[in-house]
Amino acid sequence: MIDNGAVFPMFYLPPVEYFMQLIKWKSNILIEKEENFPKQTYRNRANIYSPDGVLILTVPVMKGSKNHTKVKDVKISYDFDWQRLHWLSLQACYRRSAYFEYYEDELSVFYHNKFNFLFDYNEQLLQFICKGIKIKIQYNYTESYQFPYLGIADFRESIHPKKETNLIGKPYFQVFEDRNGFVPNLSIVDLLFNQGPQSLQYL
Numbered sequence: 001m002i003d004n005g006a007v008f009p010m011f012y013l014p015p016v017e018y019f020m021q022l023i024k025w026k027s028n029i030l031i032e033k034e035e036n037f038p039k040q041t042y043r044n045r046a047n048i049y050s051p052d053g054v055l056i057l058t059v060p061v062m063k064g065s066k067n068h069t070k071v072k073d074v075k076i077s078y079d080f081d082w083q084r085l086h087w088l089s090l091q092a093c094y095r096r097s098a099y100f101e102y103y104e105d106e107l108s109v110f111y112h113n114k115f116n117f118l119f120d121y122n123e124q125l126l127q128f129i130c131k132g133i134k135i136k137i138q139y140n141y142t143e144s145y146q147f148p149y150l151g152i153a154d155f156r157e158s159i160h161p162k163k164e165t166n167l168i169g170k171p172y173f174q175v176f177e178d179r180n181g182f183v184p185n186l187s188i189v190d191l192l193f194n195q196g197p198q199s200l201q202y203l
Helices: 016-025 082-094 100-111 118-133 188-202
Strands: 006-008 029-031 045-050 053-058 139-141
Touching: 006 016, 016 188, 045 082, 045 188, 053 082, 082 100, 082 188, 100 118, 100 188, 118 188
Parallel strands: 006 029, 029 139
Antiparallel strands: 045 053
8 A cells, every 4th residue: 555646557558648647646656456357448448549530449358358357367369450450550540640650660569469468468568658758657566456545546447438537738739630620638659659759748
């Protein structure tokens, strides 16, 4: 247990709001590892900006890994080639962005190598993004599931694709904003590919 800290879920390419909170708490962070895997959350999905608007990328998980499986034990499914689909989508959406090529080689590894567990995959992506944004965070893992956590900020359910965000962020340039306007709180890769080294300043 940490005082005056925060507990976070482990997301797939988390939204901008997630990183704003990570930076706020920095070293007083717990990552939730013992919860049962909840469906239809950012734990295995991310929103990016396509020519037609918001595009949802979902990492499929093994059947039986849904209801009463701890999130740390959920395995990724490769019944279809979702990695190729996600990578082609990221290329199509961000090839014209200012910084995609800068991060492309390092990110492509996550779409050409197989990963067994969703949690481990997301954690390695988190480390890649923190390196790209140039933020240093320190975290520990939960040792048991507690709800609610007393005396600690809890972002396990508040940052959710079906909940309105309280995020107040200035618009930044997005590749397709001339078609659909600025879309806030997309996956952090939207900010990273468009703003590059300025991402930390924005956050």
